Amino acid sequence: MNFLIHTGSGIGDMVQKLPMARAIKEEYPDANIDFLTKGSVSSWNVNKNIIECQHYVRNLYWYNSQSKLHCLKLLFQLILNHYDYGFVRDGGIGHDGIAPSFWIFRIMRWSGCKKIVGYLKEHVDIYAEVPDRAHYLERDRLTLKATGIERDLKTDNIDVTLTDKSILTSLNGTRKIIGLSAGTNAYTFIENGKEIIYDVKSWSYEKWVRLSEELVKHGYDVILLGGVKELNEIHERNINIPENEHIMNFIGRTSLKQSLALLSACSLVIGGEGGMMHCAAGMGIKTLTIMGGSDYLQWRPANGEIINLNYECAPCYATRRAIECGYHKCLENISVSMVLEKILSLKI
Numbered sequence: 001m002n003f004l005i006h007t008g009s010g011i012g013d014m015v016q017k018l019p020m021a022r023a024i025k026e027e028y029p030d031a032n033i034d035f036l037t038k039g040s041v042s043s044w045n046v047n048k049n050i051i052e053c054q055h056y057v058r059n060l061y062w063y064n065s066q067s068k069l070h071c072l073k074l075l076f077q078l079i080l081n082h083y084d085y086g087f088v089r090d091g092g093i094g095h096d097g098i099a100p101s102f103w104i105f106r107i108m109r110w111s112g113c114k115k116i117v118g119y120l121k122e123h124v125d126i127y128a129e130v131p132d133r134a135h136y137l138e139r140d141r142l143t144l145k146a147t148g149i150e151r152d153l154k155t156d157n158i159d160v161t162l163t164d165k166s167i168l169t170s171l172n173g174t175r176k177i178i179g180l181s182a183g184t185n186a187y188t189f190i191e192n193g194k195e196i197i198y199d200v201k202s203w204s205y206e207k208w209v210r211l212s213e214e215l216v217k218h219g220y221d222v223i224l225l226g227g228v229k230e231l232n233e234i235h236e237r238n239i240n241i242p243e244n245e246h247i248m249n250f251i252g253r254t255s256l257k258q259s260l261a262l263l264s265a266c267s268l269v270i271g272g273e274g275g276m277m278h279c280a281a282g283m284g285i286k287t288l289t290i291m292g293g294s295d296y297l298q299w300r301p302a303n304g305e306i307i308n309l310n311y312e313c314a315p316c317y318a319t320r321r322a323i324e325c326g327y328h329k330c331l332e333n334i335s336v337s338m339v340l341e342k343i344l345s346l347k348i
Helices: 011-027 041-051 068-081 103-110 136-145 165-170 205-217 228-236 256-264 275-281 320-324 336-345
Strands: 002-007 032-038 059-063 085-087 115-118 177-181 187-191 194-198 221-225 247-249 268-272 287-290 305-307
Touching: 002 011, 002 068, 002 103, 011 032, 011 041, 011 136, 011 275, 032 041, 032 068, 032 103, 041 059, 041 256, 059 068, 059 103, 068 103, 103 115, 165 256, 177 205, 177 275, 187 320, 194 320, 205 221, 205 228, 205 247, 205 336, 221 256, 256 275, 268 275, 268 336, 275 287, 287 336, 305 336
Parallel strands: 002 032, 002 085, 032 059, 085 115, 177 221, 177 268, 221 247, 268 287, 287 305
Antiparallel strands: 187 194
């Protein structure tokens, strides 16, 4: 049997769908499973690293309505793959009255998927009834159940042996290591054809620095993780990150596979809700996620701890409310001492 699973375009989105792919493989060991996401060549080049570090998904494909020639080639490939089932990630549901996109349904129809499974009744062949704001693991479990696959979803799906473990030779010391993921991606809200970019997930870099220093005082070594975006923002804001035998700064200095290897060395990983946190959860590592504008009911990393202030205006991620908010108190009011207290209570 052949399965096509629609995912989001981020690293975390890929990891979140691996439990579904694994459950299908457990049910049908000879199944071919592919991922399909809206994206680009650059996002594909990043996300294929996740596919190369697991054992359940065969191919990662991307589509973009602006890349017509690529989409024609993609459609031809998908037709040749003869999919029995196509799973739609979110049913095309929009936010705050924003019209949903139905491109994914069109692609699955045109590619000849025998059965489309999802949450939007009038566009699917098999309707999956899922409670509002259900956690992503529960949504995927219920979606599979609608097709007759009833299995618990396992989350430890990234194979550390397939990461770039050569980076681990740069670690020093014998103390327990806590990883800090110092950034997440901003959200691009499109309204009347205009892009509005905002971030309701990221804690401030100054707080990450202070937390690093406090953790060292309490006997831990610290690894700081982040990408080129975070590196540029740190330079632009003239933030000084101390580097010594106990604070190791890898922001902007590693590939994704190297970052995954570094996560494997951590006893705990802390960060805003984003790709690295879901990767840590996908490797069976304990996580503590700072949940600002994200919906913790839906998006908290699997089996992890969270810090959330439960304000009435949250969650606001991917909504107009986040644009209109001049002060993201859901993040700003989470103090270093609050996070440190939570870490120490976990007794890592």
